[in-house]
Amino acid sequence: MPLARSLSITSLSGLEEWDEEFDLEDAVLFEIAWEVANKVGGIYTVIQTKARLTAEEWGENYFLVGPYVESNVRTQVELIEPTNPALKRAIDKMNSSGCKVYFGRWLIEGSPYVVLIDVAFTAWNLDKWKKELWDNFSIGVPWFDREANDAVLFGFLTAWLLGEYAAQCEEPPHILAHFHEWLAGLGLALCRQRQLPVATIFTTHATLLGRYLCAGSVDFYNNLADFNVDKEAGDRQIYHRYCLERTAARCAHVFTTVSQITAVEAEHLLKRKPDIITPNGLNVKKFSAMHEFQNLHAQSKNRIQEFIRGHFYGHLDFNLDKCLFLFIAGRYEFSNKGADIFLEALARLNYLLRVNHSDVTVVAFFIMPARTNNFNVETLKGQAVRKQLWDTAQTVKERFGKKLYESLLVGQLPDVSKMLDKDDFTMMKRAIFATQRQCQPPICTHNMLEDSNDPILTCIRRIGLFNSSADRVKVIFHPEFLSSTSPLLPMDYEEFVRGCHLGVFPSYYEPWGYTPGRLL
Template sequence: MINKLINPDYVFEASWEVCNKVGGIYTVLSTRAKTLQEKYHDKIIFIGPDVWNEKQSPYFIENENLCKDWRISAKNNEDLTFKVGRWNIPGSPIAVLVDFKNFYKDKDLIYGKMWEDFNVDSLHSYGDYDESSMFSYASGKIVESFYKFYLSDENKVVFQAHEWMTGMGALYIKKNLPQVATIFTTHATSIGRSIAGNNKPLYDNLNYFNGDQMAYELNMEAKHSIEKQTAHNVDCFTTVSQITDNECKALLDKPADVILMNGFEDDFVPSGSEFTKRRRDARKVMLNVANKLMGTELKDDTLIICTSGRYEFKNKGIDLYIESLNQLSNSGELGDREILAFITVPAWCGAPRKELIERIENDDKSNESLYKPFITHSLNNMNEDRILGMFNYLGINNSKNSKVKYIFVPCYLDGNDGVINLSYYDFIIGADLTVYPSYYEPWGYTPLESVAFHIPTITTDLAGFGLWSETLKGKENTIESGVKVVHRSDFNYFDAAKEVKDTILQFYRLSDDDVKKTRTNATRISEKALWKHFITYYYEAYDIALNNAYNRLNK
């Protein structure tokens, strides 16, 4: 089937997260790049914001000789400033980092033209709207410049824009370079995320919401407008899961042409003795940090559970994770084996706790706990933090007689946080089980990464990954299958928490042999989400976009 599809000669992809590690989209792009680079051989070009200025980016290797003539010409003749080099990831694709500050002086004219051409309403913009839009517009100008310098109408070219932050670039290209086929990918609708984040019942009322009305009510008119107009005007509109496509139909009045599910490459997962070593090292760090915080002596067989992701307390299910563990702690159903539950969510983090570092460095085996023995770093908003607030409300204080102990790591795990000092992947490999009971989760990379590291996971049917895993034939919905999918709705919070609690208890009681089988099943699920399987949907999107662009130009 793929051989019959129209294949582009060049593909440009613009995203705020190109060479800029912010969230899940970085993982989507960076893990997929190798597959596309192997197919297109430097004809796949990523465009990102130059947020580093004079600093050296760890994600970007500049090459001043790459496309040198074009870069000089664009600067001298078009007043475009950008760097060309390679993204420092597997595959090393070409990346262009754009300095977009020069466009701020013209933003009112740019917004006026967007209103005139596409009815994009920028009047109610605020926050990051201007920054994102100027980058987006500059990205469109970059593609236009490259095309005119190197290419011609003989070349089949695709431009893919990710999220509302790059929509303006796609619209600019449609207007000024109509021979380039445009794709727009929304990874989460701005209105859907806002409705969920404002504690409104998104799912029960989805078909009754009016996206434009909700944008007005939630003060999201500008972002919603660019997102909706881009979805309606590009040659191919895509999203990342069926559950998000339902949002698009209801809130953007536009279903996706193709669903581009998020895969990954497994080349970052160690194997054999290296896997065993890293897992052992991670568990040693986890237990040591916990023991130094709490003055305990947790045994090697402690069941280690983790959740992680962005600090979206409700949307990511952080509240439900704590609630389910609290139910388990108070149930009286646990045996002698203890549970250590990590929450690795970047918050408004201050410095690593000095007294904790001193205990770790001195290998202090004191049996006295530190003050607040459940957090590794100070917070700048300690009294307003929602995780600590829930700990306080539930009376969670890691008392000696509690079988469930909690550790909140409120910083990015980049290997240099001062306490854990492991990267996220080198940390998560030590877990026995992960829990991601999301309420709003268009896809869900964290549970996918978990099973890739042979760690069984609990997710929900409100997560794209959870829905996808349910479609796998022959997989029962139990933790022994590798992925347990819990039912969540707008109003079943405590029932869902109980189901998570029961699933953790079920895993807690598994024999060693059953745990091994469960870990194997988790790995098998992850293998079905490799990019070599999911990349075909991108080829389909390229084909649709190129066909629609051709038909549009030849009416």
């Protein structure tokens, strides 16, 4: 019998000296995901929004485990010494054995503890661990799949961490480990194979094979029960990934998903019915005061309008007060997320607005991370020009106000013809000349590495939405997740959503995790 199948049980009775019930203060919870302090997709939001309540409930016994990414750590994590003695000994032992493990607080609401593991530093173990993976689970991972190789490294390192922590505990530990998605799932399977005293939970927020099948124009939901999963995964060259995900689902003591439709999908594709459905939660109190929400909407909309002024400088021939902001956001899955349908709809909307001579302008944002090498120079120049125009206007305004004040101070009405002198007009003319632009406003805010093959840009070229003056629908492709530290659009995702008028998510493959509820 395959090891994964023999370990596929839900009872905790197999754990040595572990009662079915125990005091929560005696337990330690490790929550393990590739997106801890490392934004890749929606799981980052899931963990970030639940962290405060989980940290309040578990206190000093709650630890998030993720990969160490230096660029993220600099802005999101405060590195400190471990507070838990057993965990400190475990981390020290791993570091002395050739690993790099960091401990700190994630700078989000709740400030949870995080354990970050540098997977690249231990890449020299990859071949050895791949052999162990094959010997114990009969799963082979090809050398060219970097993401799967990272999953192997991360899985072995997290299992090492949990095993070392259990060994360093002075009394028999009560360890709960909650693993999210296939990238972290190998650690769960290794915990079971090594018979570590760890109760395991595996949550899938979507299935790998489901994503790939939907992206391949398959009638997915009507044929869910009929797929030959091994063949379909092999045909798409993701069989090794699928095996990692399925092994984690089958080995977990408790298997969960985020929605009923994903539960049905997991039952057919991963061959295990979820034990429980755990819908993602929302902090609804943040959005309960309507007047406050309206004020926040106005503030966020003003910030988006400032970006628009810079992006379209020289072609700002539309009224921003009659401008609607639409957006689509998420993983860059062109068909699965419905970006293809959205673009086709925008092209038709542009035609209708033009033939009806409408004075309404629609600006559609595409917030989807893609491969880039830097910001677009023209986009950066637009924001610099906008700022320079603002500074010029403020300088002229101050000089005008000073002359007006001095005139009123001596009891005279000001001579309007003398309020602006030659220098003022020179400054304003220079500012106007700076807004002259020979090219169209850019569609993409960054330099794409493969723009000729990019699905969104290719579709835009076909439908002809080039941000010309005649177009009533403008398109802005922002191939990077939003951040408050960005020099272009310094806004977090939630702030951006508040400032827009409509979010459009015509997904074909939708696990119904967060997207619908967050946009209400």
